[in-house]
Amino acid sequence: MISESSKLSLSVTDIHKSYGGTEVLRGISYRFEPSRCYALCGANGAGKSTLLRICALIEKPDAGVVTYSAEEKTLPHDINLKRCMTLLLPSVGVFNTTVFKNAAYGLKVRGKSRAEIDSKTYETLDMVGLKDKACQNALTLSTGETARMGIARALAITPGFLFLDEPTNGIDAKNYEIIKDILLKIKRNLKTTILIATHDTKIKEQICDRVLVLSEGRIADVKA
Ligand SMILES: Nc1ncnc2c1ncn2[C@@H]1O[C@H](COP(=O)(O)OP(=O)(O)OP(=O)(O)O)[C@@H](O)[C@H]1O
Ligand SMILES: [Mg+2]
Known part of the structure; x- marks a missing residue:
């Protein structure tokens, strides 16, 4: 590990x-x-x-x-x-669900606990200024907000690269x-x-x- x-x-x-x-x-x-x-x-x-x-x-x-x-x-x-590591592409892939679930994706596939998913996801959404939009459907975000959500998703896993x-x-x-x-x-x-x-x-x-x-x-x- x-x-x-x-x-x-x-x-x-x-x-x-x-x-x-x-x-x-x-x-x-x-x-x-x-x-x-x-x-x-x-x-x-x-x-x-x-x-x-x-x-x-x-x-x-x-x-x-x-x-x-x-x-x-x-x-x-x-x-x-x-x-x-994580690679963030110019157009962020958006799932038809909440901003929270979009940002939590990397933690979920890594099998993290519910408590860790919650705390890390809210922490990174806060960092990118989207905590108050956690329950909004991600498909309704503006372009700039979508880019920030992509960064939150990338950062939630605390990447080395x-x-x-x-x-x-x-x-x-x-x-x-x-x-x-x-x-x-x-x-x-x-x-x-x-x-x-x-x-x-x-x-x-x-x-x-x-x-x-x-x-x-x-x-x-x-x-x-
Ligand atoms: N999977 C692929 N199949 C065929 N050609 C490819 C593939 N990936 C990249 N290329 C080609 O390789 C070259 C370099 O592409 P690349 O996307 O790495 O450039 P870039 O520096 O990122 O350009 P840009 O500033 O436009 O994003 C281009 O001519 C592109 O068409
Ligand atoms: Mg390129």
Whole structure:
């Protein structure tokens, strides 16, 4: 078992990925330090979402290695490891039920107790400013609220790694500020490593410790 207090490190080594004969990733190597926040930038089609899926163990690379480790030990790519991470896509999948049940989903599939589901779900809904909408049907939330609910669902499981794919797409200024504050709060708790695929300059500058620029299938630049 990986304990909630373990700090996970992630290294990717010489990752290659092609689709239909086109090589999208051509040898990506990087070590992500625990508890840091990274932005992944690059033009449309540069391979940001592909790299996020590979890091989140949702897709396998054609070549190269994804290594997760805790306390210097390499971890197998098993269900315990996969349960320590979450990938939040640009359009949040919404179930036709309450905001509470949507946000509680990750805890429920992990078999958590009723008491833990209740306390963690209300805590994260409070964090994203949706506690008062817990009983509302999630399909009736606004776009910005839906994005925040997705973040609550992702955070409820206290992930070691949080992968966010374009979290501020289609978000207005008010929701942007709320999401920015949530990300800053996650950063402060020092347990979660965050990797954000984004085109948003403010996210890169105001939240991220490092900015990785993908170009022509490689990491072309790393900015502090
Ligand atoms: N499952 C797939 N099958 C075929 N092609 C794919 C698949 N996944 C990604 N691609 C292709 O790989 C390339 C990189 O896609 P990816 O979504 O990773 O780029 P991105 O940097 O996230 O772009 P954007 O900024 O538009 O989100 C694109 O040309 C895309 O069409
Ligand atoms: Mg993408």
